[in-house]
Amino acid sequence: MGRVLAIDYGQKRVGIAVTDILQITANGLTTVPVAQIFDFLTNYFATEPVDTVVIGLPKQMNNQLSDSMRFITPFVNGFKKHFPDTPMVMYDERFTSMLAHQAMIDGGLKKKERQNKALVDQISATILLQSYLESKR
Numbered sequence: 001m002g003r004v005l006a007i008d009y010g011q012k013r014v015g016i017a018v019t020d021i022l023q024i025t026a027n028g029l030t031t032v033p034v035a036q037i038f039d040f041l042t043n044y045f046a047t048e049p050v051d052t053v054v055i056g057l058p059k060q061m062n063n064q065l066s067d068s069m070r071f072i073t074p075f076v077n078g079f080k081k082h083f084p085d086t087p088m089v090m091y092d093e094r095f096t097s098m099l100a101h102q103a104m105i106d107g108g109l110k111k112k113e114r115q116n117k118a119l120v121d122q123i124s125a126t127i128l129l130q131s132y133l134e135s136k137r
Helices: 034-047 069-082 096-106 117-136
Strands: 003-009 013-019 026-033 050-057 088-092
Touching: 003 034, 003 069, 003 117, 013 034, 013 117, 026 034, 026 117, 034 069, 050 069, 050 117, 069 088, 088 117
Parallel strands: 003 050, 050 088
Antiparallel strands: 003 013, 013 026
């Protein structure tokens, strides 16, 4: 059994989270600059078995796709081209950034630490992945 990897794709950074090998828990892995994402994934896939990649699907409150989809679509197309044999699903990412900020507050992080956008992206990917896992149970 391989891991499930989640991607919170942004204009500048990509938050990444993965499950344990038994696909029970989601853990933040890292944040990668957009320009390096395919190199990162190539290296990661070469060293870790991954069963599925979950990519955040940005939706508005009315269930319509958000404007940020214009940045994600080229990434999804590139992903399919680079990794045609890797199963990929898109999963609703509404509220992940808001929940990430709340998790940071609840965790006692100081305001300066909560402004770390890379950390927010990584936590958002973790929340996305945990939500996906819960939906599969």
